[in-house]
Amino acid sequence: MTISIWRYSHLTLAILSSVFILLATLTGLILAFEPISNQLKPYAIKDADGLSLFTTIENLKSEYDEIISIEIDENDFIAASVLTKAGKNETFYIDPFTAKKIGDIIEKTPLFKFTTNLHRSLFLKSIGRVIIGIVSFLLFLIALTGTILISKRQGGYKRFFSKIVKEGFNQYYHVALGRYALIPIIIVTLTGVYLSLEKFSLLPSNKVSHTIKEASSIENPKQLRADFTLFKSLTLKEISRVDFPFSDDAEDYFFIKLKDSEIFVNQYSGEIVSEQGYGITAQASSWSLLLHTGQGNTFWAIMLLLTCIAILFFMYSGFTMALNRKNKSVTIQNKYTKDNAEFVILVGSETGSTFNFANTLYQALIALGKYPFISELNSYSTYKKAKHLIVLTATYGDGEAPTNAKNFENLIGEIRQQNTLQYSVVGFGSLAYKGFCKYAIIVDAMLQLHKQFVPNLSLHKINNQSFDAFKDWAKSWGVSKGLALNIEEPQKKLTHKKLKQFKVVNRSVINTDDTFLLELAPEQKLKFTSGDLLSIYPNNDSVERLYSIGKINGNILLGVKKHEFGLCSTYFSQLKKNDSILADIKQNKGFQFPASAKEVIMIANGTGIGPFLGMLNDKNFEKAKKYLFWGARTQASFQMYSSLVDEAFYNNKLSGLYLSFSKEKNQKKYVQNAITERYDLVCRVLKNDGVIMICGSIAMQKDVLKTLDRITLGKLKSPLNDFEKRGQLKMDCY
Numbered sequence: 001m002t003i004s005i006w007r008y009s010h011l012t013l014a015i016l017s018s019v020f021i022l023l024a025t026l027t028g029l030i031l032a033f034e035p036i037s038n039q040l041k042p043y044a045i046k047d048a049d050g051l052s053l054f055t056t057i058e059n060l061k062s063e064y065d066e067i068i069s070i071e072i073d074e075n076d077f078i079a080a081s082v083l084t085k086a087g088k089n090e091t092f093y094i095d096p097f098t099a100k101k102i103g104d105i106i107e108k109t110p111l112f113k114f115t116t117n118l119h120r121s122l123f124l125k126s127i128g129r130v131i132i133g134i135v136s137f138l139l140f141l142i143a144l145t146g147t148i149l150i151s152k153r154q155g156g157y158k159r160f161f162s163k164i165v166k167e168g169f170n171q172y173y174h175v176a177l178g179r180y181a182l183i184p185i186i187i188v189t190l191t192g193v194y195l196s197l198e199k200f201s202l203l204p205s206n207k208v209s210h211t212i213k214e215a216s217s218i219e220n221p222k223q224l225r226a227d228f229t230l231f232k233s234l235t236l237k238e239i240s241r242v243d244f245p246f247s248d249d250a251e252d253y254f255f256i257k258l259k260d261s262e263i264f265v266n267q268y269s270g271e272i273v274s275e276q277g278y279g280i281t282a283q284a285s286s287w288s289l290l291l292h293t294g295q296g297n298t299f300w301a302i303m304l305l306l307t308c309i310a311i312l313f314f315m316y317s318g319f320t321m322a323l324n325r326k327n328k329s330v331t332i333q334n335k336y337t338k339d340n341a342e343f344v345i346l347v348g349s350e351t352g353s354t355f356n357f358a359n360t361l362y363q364a365l366i367a368l369g370k371y372p373f374i375s376e377l378n379s380y381s382t383y384k385k386a387k388h389l390i391v392l393t394a395t396y397g398d399g400e401a402p403t404n405a406k407n408f409e410n411l412i413g414e415i416r417q418q419n420t421l422q423y424s425v426v427g428f429g430s431l432a433y434k435g436f437c438k439y440a441i442i443v444d445a446m447l448q449l450h451k452q453f454v455p456n457l458s459l460h461k462i463n464n465q466s467f468d469a470f471k472d473w474a475k476s477w478g479v480s481k482g483l484a485l486n487i488e489e490p491q492k493k494l495t496h497k498k499l500k501q502f503k504v505v506n507r508s509v510i511n512t513d514d515t516f517l518l519e520l521a522p523e524q525k526l527k528f529t530s531g532d533l534l535s536i537y538p539n540n541d542s543v544e545r546l547y548s549i550g551k552i553n554g555n556i557l558l559g560v561k562k563h564e565f566g567l568c569s570t571y572f573s574q575l576k577k578n579d580s581i582l583a584d585i586k587q588n589k590g591f592q593f594p595a596s597a598k599e600v601i602m603i604a605n606g607t608g609i610g611p612f613l614g615m616l617n618d619k620n621f622e623k624a625k626k627y628l629f630w631g632a633r634t635q636a637s638f639q640m641y642s643s644l645v646d647e648a649f650y651n652n653k654l655s656g657l658y659l660s661f662s663k664e665k666n667q668k669k670y671v672q673n674a675i676t677e678r679y680d681l682v683c684r685v686l687k688n689d690g691v692i693m694i695c696g697s698i699a700m701q702k703d704v705l706k707t708l709d710r711i712t713l714g715k716l717k718s719p720l721n722d723f724e725k726r727g728q729l730k731m732d733c734y
């Protein structure tokens, strides 16, 4: 079944029961403190477990006039109900070795009483109990659908605990925590359901009924009282409760509740006159209570407390993700019908972002007076006047189609078009997944095989929703159709966060290849490291731009490429020393220098060198040997960075520098060529648990990954993916 059906069930169940789950969780969280606080009280007596019932009774007899009952609770506190020498009927905790009172019986505090009522029945008596029972079951279903969702996302049950691809804080921890919290949640919910069913007598009765057999005749009754072999052999560990006979009458018995059965014992002969074991329902009932409340087990009570906190986090992160998804979703409003359209744009999308890209293309075509039509892949149909088909599709699961594209494969086989259509496929995916844009590859292949479709441009893959990469594709596609498309980046909603002030320390002159270095000093104390991202909204617009940064002498260093119409790069290029800018720093945990690695290879092209310049000169990373591969068009591009790289070399902070220039006559070389030449270094670093870091353009990243994969497969007999899984490959490309 598709990932979405599970996601919708998961979300719908959560929405339906959210208020009650919130109430039950908050009250559960408070109640988890009750067993913990009880356990902290000093009434459990060391080694009392091994004491015999006989000795305990003897000790009590010497201290009190009469014993009515002894009870040992789940905390191992021993309560005795006695008639004191002063003639008072009292119940208190005792030390069984001395039979002396050690404390009063713990009364439930008003807070716990109130919370228990709210937790059990919402103060609505039977109706409340029914609601809570149902909510418990719904939470169980949520946990179940969550388990299925996680295994779908991870690519199967076997990969349940494999590395999670991080797409955001909420998504990552929802899955990561979910994998561990699922078991306690399932236990708590099932036991909750059980206790509710029991309350409404919907389970087989667990009442024990006794038939007392006649005791053998006793010669000298009074002499034998309680001095039985049985009482000498029974230890307190095995007992839950002992009720003493009311009178000296031989028909009044000792009633003893053991852990798994209860017995009646003749008070003179010590003979067991009736013994009944607890049935499965009684045992299940007692286990459900213990597991649901954590009574008598501090470890489990703490687990329950953590589970409640985890549920609260799941509610927060789950609803935040659902809201984000909703904000991203686009409603399709077509100006023309499918049969009037010349350009058909079909979208495969799970969470909506691909629709945003499709919409920009749609708007650009409308602006040119063309007739586009936009729809989902699942709505593939006949298009009477269409000449061009553009498919934009994401990939999900383990290279599967998004939900709204699942039927496309069937439809394309069944539906016949009137015209032959030229097609182009754009894949949206993430390099973090094994099957990068795999579904787009499949769609491209389906169209290639289909007689009514002729390829226009070859398949274009886009990593991490890069708008620049999409723009590049749209430009080429427009050119192939003779259209001057103006693709506008969709405006993201501004999140109201506090930006910080940074002072311009230096801006280098603009190099021959339109790049320059910018050094900024934060005007307030800020924690950041090389590899983090500078987030900026140039000219106060609403679209966030991110730049990888290096940290040098506490300042931020970033390389910038000036684009002719680039709002941000133009803004940066006009900055002067001492100007102030508003920006923020975003932590980029996935691209931090691996502090424990002995050797690190850094691969960059163009301004991607920025974070590496910081890492090279960072005192904290001096121990690791560093090798830098850097590529650009010409040698002149390197001048801007040479002083910092030379300094690192001079101070033994850089062990190898491999430069490649793609437009230099006689020494034309790409970064991947330099890597192939130093394959021995790559193999050694990977074999010795070293790390490879890549920063720069997506195009360079693709070529470099291919080269590295070839090297590892050929020389180390493992695909690059294996090393990536072990955290030996870190990338920040754009």
Ligand SMILES: Cc1cc2nc3c(=O)[nH]c(=O)nc-3n(C[C@H](O)[C@H](O)[C@H](O)COP(=O)(O)O)c2cc1C
Binding pocket: 153, 167, 348, 349, 350, 351, 352, 353, 354, 355, 394, 395, 396, 397, 398, 399, 400, 402, 428, 429, 430, 431, 433, 434, 435, 436, 437, 438, 464, 465
């Ligand atoms: C659970 C999950 C699985 C994914 N699996 C893949 C995959 O196998 N291959 C891939 O290239 N991208 C994969 N992606 C990345 C998405 O395809 C990518 O983020 C895409 O831009 C999302 O587009 P949408 O918002 O329109 O659904 C996956 C993303 C998620 C959340």
